[in-house]
Amino acid sequence: MKKSFACFVLLLAMVKCFSQNTTDQLANEQTIGNAIFLFAPVQREGVTEQRFHYAQQIINDTKSASKNNVQNLNAADFWNITTAFVILKEPKSHIEAAFNKAIHSDAATICSYIKAMGTSNLDKLIPESFLPFYSNCAQSSTAESSNFNVANYAENNKLNPDLVSIISMIQLNDSKFRMTKPVDWTKQKPLDERNQQLIDSLFNVYQTYIGRQLVGKQFEATMWLVVQHSPLEMMEKYLSVVATAVNQKQLDQVPLKMLVDRIYWLKYDYQIFGSQGSQIRVADDKTREEVIKRYNLN
Template sequence: MSACNAQNTREVTTEIGYIPKQKAEVSDEDYRKWTFLLRSIYEQISKDSGYLKYGDHLNIATAFIKLKEPRQKVVDQWYLAQQEDLESTAELFPLIYQSSRSVVGYLSDSEYDSLIGKFAEVVENKHEIRLNPSEYALENNLDTVLVALMAHLNEKDQEFRMSDMGKQQLIDEENIQIIDSLYSLHKKYIGNSLVGGEYQHVMWAVIQHSDLGHQEKYLPVVHEGVINGELPKTPLKMLIDRVYMKKYGYQIFGSQSGGDLADDATIEKVKKEYGL
């Protein structure tokens, strides 16, 4: 039985507000960074409905790993992520934990391989019933040409990202040129109102994978899109972190792996600036 599916004999829940005590093997910077992430998650769900999404569970699990929490606490969060959204968890888990080395002490090599194999089957099955962009556009009274183009960009954005970054970089450069043209035409973030919830993230993803110049150009556009309900807040936080990492060497929300957090005053200033 998979380590992430062994909780069927007891109720698994998340203790909202739980912040681990600092372990001796956890550095002060790591403790600050990962407890900051936990507090941010707890704060966000208290503002919303108190409802944890699959991504929240995965982020909590990652924080628990970095904070050297017991194995069961981490495995519980992976289990809850799967219960909340198995398909999305199956796609995101291998990106977060790219080898068994990243989960040493929490999954054995065989458990990791078994779970990755299971997730690969889930993703493959999802692709077999891939959404038809034209049908989706017609069902939701959206522009079929624009939806089809965003669906195409969505696929191109991931075509070689896990296998050949040299090829992917060339595609990223082509993709952002298309976004430039679309923005010149529509003069706003191309999100929920134009292409629906299924493709609201695509413009952001292309921007996120572009150069710093384009990221800075479109940061206000993405911000306005969030204000107008065109996409959720999390992508905006990730774009802010990407820009700040490139420009200043630190981040605000802790979404970028390997980067230190800014000082508390800078964090509060940026959060206030963007209403986050």
């Protein structure tokens, strides 16, 4: 009896040690990748059953998509992990480690996500890490646009220089005032409306999404950004176009998920994938599975 009790105490100590070790690794940018495969979420006070379940699903989907191999985790995965940690009300150190891993994996991609969906409350949760990146994101966007050589980029990538020139201007105008705090909507809105007209015109000419094949990797998400920032009518008009672009490898999946979320939020007051912030409720599992199947998403 004494021996059994001693073994039980030892087992509890081992579990506690293992749990603490995983927690420490989650707080470290260098080890969070491996630790996420051992992470078992705990439902904290203030996290509803639905939100907890959804965050679990994000973590599980990330593990599954990466085939449980840390080498397959990319910036989008660590952005999703950051989102899950925010929903779960994980410690600040965990959120910060996931966010830092995301921006150090691919700063440009994370910058584009923030342009499209806002700060996701990270400016309040981890200001020390987020605000400097956010500021640099705005500055680098301006600097890249001002120093960008359309002719060289088009020639090097065998692209139409006229189309690249137009799409470059559209991208610059999309973020011109959007990356300042507070946003001056009296100046940004007219630029958005002009961008929407230009995208409509380009689509009428090319009859396809203006993506990787037409404008290269640097501008593959520009058309989506304009659609994402447009009225609901335009979002719905181009939803199938964006979905086709994703299936044809002209655009990554995350932008499509964000567009789907925004449409469902505006129409039904809920989202599918959680990209529109933790304050907006998430659809039930049945609805989510139907949307994933409809758009052939992971």
